[in-house]
Amino acid sequence: MKNFAYINAASEKAAIESMSDKALALAGGTNLLNLLKEYVLAPEALVNIKGIAGLNAIESFEGGLKIGANVTLSELLDHAEVRGRYPALHQALYDIGTPQIRNMSTLGGNLCARPHCWYYRYEYFDCKKRGGQGCAAIAGDNEFHAIFATDGPCVMIHPSSAGPALVVYGAKVKIAGPGGSRDAGIEEFFTLPAAAVARENVLKPNELVTHVLLPPPNGKSATYEVRHKESHDWPLAMASVALTMAGETAQEARICLGAVAPVPWRAAAAEAALKGKVVNETTAGEAAQKAAEGAKPLSGNKYKVQLVRTAVKRAILAAATGRRV
Amino acid sequence: MKLHVKTTINGEEFEFLCEPRESLLEVLRDRLGLTGSKEGCNNGNCGACNVILDGRLVNSCLVFAAEAAGRAITTIEGIQGPEGLHPLQEKFLEHAALQCGICTPGFIVAAKALLDRNPDPSEAEVRLWLAGNLCRCTGYDKIVRAVLEAAKSTAVVMEK
Ligand SMILES: Cc1cc2nc3c(=O)[nH]c(=O)nc-3n(C[C@H](O)[C@H](O)[C@H](O)COP(=O)(O)OP(=O)(O)OC[C@H]3O[C@@H](n4cnc5c(N)ncnc54)[C@H](O)[C@@H]3O)c2cc1C
Ligand code: FES
């Protein structure tokens, strides 16, 4: 790891004044330290944001929750309201990493985490995100890469497991910068490589995620993750689902996929297919077929198309029944 | 530039100088001589470097040493009490829950953090909690048994 100056920011203002493309925010460090160790990133300074007052609380807010960016995934998992009212988020967080990783990882860090792509992480390969000419994954080993939006300059999958759940709840991201504070819808927050290949979201180098705002949940929800190992592993595909139910009929459905696109991927066709239907194995299966429409898998990841269908079907049934399937 | 850090490790006050880039694991091992914490993967996957930081189990390979300032750390060296080995350590020996032993400190620190939080865990809870610890020798079964037995014996001590 290259050396750097270590700055402890005591306030949002101090952090923003110190941050730049050469001075990165340090939250839980579970993503950043590995990138520094591998020389993928070599900033001149790190700005520790964990000491900023007000960024580590979970508060009630307009019937929902206001979650400070520095709240850890373990703190969220232990929170009665997250468990009781936001099961899709709770289940997504539960499957992230290990107890140690969840103790250290923050929600802000999870949304801003850099990709897990092995070409991005290995300096000897070409990578557009690192300023190179091409994306080595397109012709390379791409079994863990995207199956949606694969015609762009980079075929990474977004690494945030919390992202899809936040999308189905219609969360907002509070961003603080030199000009003040603004709220971005969670879907506008994440950006595709075609928009700017070097980053994954709308943040400018001197902007900080300060909070995530969760509106009150509007029905039933669940997340289903498919992965290789039971113990701990990254998702191969995942789906978060939120249903507004009238009896057994889904009046509204929000469905978002994870680990299959460079952003949390909203499955609009699947939502439309489920809307107004009685939720059962058949209708969940039909919506799941729609969720995979438009997928353009790479040479090594056609298997993910079926995983998407499985994840969506199981997440819909889990949401409707309140049981994990 | 070196940073001057004051921290508490296993109840004792420590002061050290380190570079910003040094991990807590590096400082524990290379500057403070606390070599019980091991380096396996150095990236958060194996748990050999586990320590308890302000009551929370963490991977010391993913924490900067600078962040130890003003905080309380328990390492494997601090698990044993004045009376001798901790029940976890005794049960690991009794059940032969180790072969080469490189993973053992990490498992014992993780199990200590579990029992502090949940003194009577089920087998499923033990297995889930230890998901962040890799062992390439034992096949895990003896480790899980040792932790469950240790939980039973600490419960008896607490009743007394
Ligand atoms: C073994 C292992 C398994 C993992 N498994 C999963 C998994 O299954 N699913 C998953 O989603 N993740 C997983 N992760 C990745 C990682 O732990 C998470 O993404 C984590 O939530 C990152 O949070 P952090 O607080 O540690 O971020 P950091 O490492 O501190 O920061 C990550 C990035 O975000 C920036 N940043 C942090 N906070 C802010 C902020 N408030 N505002 C602006 N920028 C900010 C940093 O500058 C940095 O670029 C895993 C990691 C490991 C090591
Ligand atoms: S050395 Fe820290 S987790 Fe493996």
Ligand code: FES
């Ligand atoms: S005893 Fe050898 S790795 Fe666990």
